Amino acid sequence: MKPFSYERPATVARALALVADDPGAVYVAGGTNLFDHLKLGIAEPRLLVDVTGLPLNGVETLPSGGLRIGANVRxxxxxxHPAVRERYPVVSQALLAGASPQLRNMATLAGNLMQRTRCLHFQNPRxxxxxxxxxxxxAALEDRTGHAAVLGASESCVAVHPSDLAVALCAVDAVACVRGRAGSRRIPVTSLHRLPGGHPERDTVLDHGGLITAVELPPLPMAARSRYRxxxxxxxxxxxxxxxxVALDLDGGTIRDARIAFGGLATKPWRASRAEGALRGAPATAERFAAAAREELSAARTVGANAYKVPLARDTLVATLLDVCGRRTPGC
Structure with missing residues (x-):
């Protein structure tokens, strides 16, 4: 491991100045992703700026009825959190599906969103x-492990985005609150991560030094009827x-509205807008769910051994939609 400097600023402004002014500086909170990269030799920052001392903790209810979650919330x-479990169960379920209890005790909200791919070729400096x-x-273009992306990939990169939480946040229309040297801005989580195109080294739309300070969940009644699988x-x-x-708004046996996002399929958390459009106003049946999945996955492109992901994604979506509707998966 190469030597680096360490700072623990007391204010957001100081943290921003430290990182924005130094191309070799990075933020660190729980460190569950960054420390792996330090040990593997794929990250060599000159300065670690520890943001865990910043006042970015807590979950509060907004006047709109939504929630504002501090970036440092574990x-x-x-x-x-009771409000998350009751009003946005898909978010709680996604968090519990990720990592181990020990890592969840360390990892933070913003750090989870900013984690980098676990592609084996990215993690191997050779x-x-x-x-x-x-x-x-x-090297993953001829991937034989079956983990390569089938959506959003390019000739430059087929690495899958790793976050469970980001998928759930995309499905509930969450917004990231970001501070930078130029000021504050709000970025929908669906737009936070970039497709690789010709520049896969850029994971997000944030400029160097941009800091997520909170994530806001909008008032979304249908999110109370949601699942993560x-x-x-x-x-x-x-x-x-x-x-x-998945989150659904049902009127008897008819779908009034739907929110769907996929993980494990794409180079970023994938909002399934085609499938959502195919479900609005449609009957809540397994056949219609499968048709919506086929509509979304028609753009999938397989490489190497990952062709199994397309039927697996279809069946996973159908099973989850049936679960949200309170019905059993066909054949169960």
Whole structure:
């Protein structure tokens, strides 16, 4: 490990100045992702700016009826918060589906959103990776492990985004509150992460030094009827092969509105707008759910051994929608 400097500022303004003025500076909170990268030798920051001392904790109800969650709220605390469990169960379920209890006790809301891919080629300094070293190539284009993205990929990168929480936040129209040297702005979580295009080294739309200070969940009554389902290699501490976050507004047997997002399929958390459009005004049946899934996945492109993801995503979405409707999966 190469030496680095360490600062623990007391104010957001000081933290912003430290990182924005130094291209080799990075923020650190729980460190559950960054410290792995330090040990692997794929991150070599000159300065770590510890933001855990900043006043970015707590969950508060907004005048609109939504929730504002501080960037430093630990994942375990957020998953257990009564308002989140009652009004946005999909968020709590996504948090509990991620990592281990020990890691959830350390990891923070903003750190979860800013974590980098777990692609094996990104994590191996001996293999080419455009995300880690722009212009070096992408070893995952001939991936044989089956983890490569089927949506949103490019010739430069097919690495899957790892966050469970980000998928759920996309499904409930969450907004990230960001501070930078130029001021404050609000970014929908659906727009926070970038598709790789020709610059896969840029994971998000944030400029260097941009700091997420909070995430706001809008008042969304349908979010009370929501689910998160994750399919992985094992039951715990496993990244998603496919996951789906769903919220429904039902009028009897008819779908008035739907929110759907996929994880494990794409280079960013994937809001399934085509599937949502196919479900609005439609009957809540397994056949219609499968048709909506096919509509969304028609743009999927497979590479190597990941073709299984398309039918798995379809079946996972159908099962989750049936669960939200209070019905059993066909064949169960």
């Amino acid at each position: 994942n375990a605390d957020l998953a257990a 293999t080419p990776c455009n995300k880690r070293e722009p212009g070096s190539g992408c 994750k399919v992985g290699d094992r039951a715990s501490f496993s990244f998603a092969l496919v996951s789906v976050a």
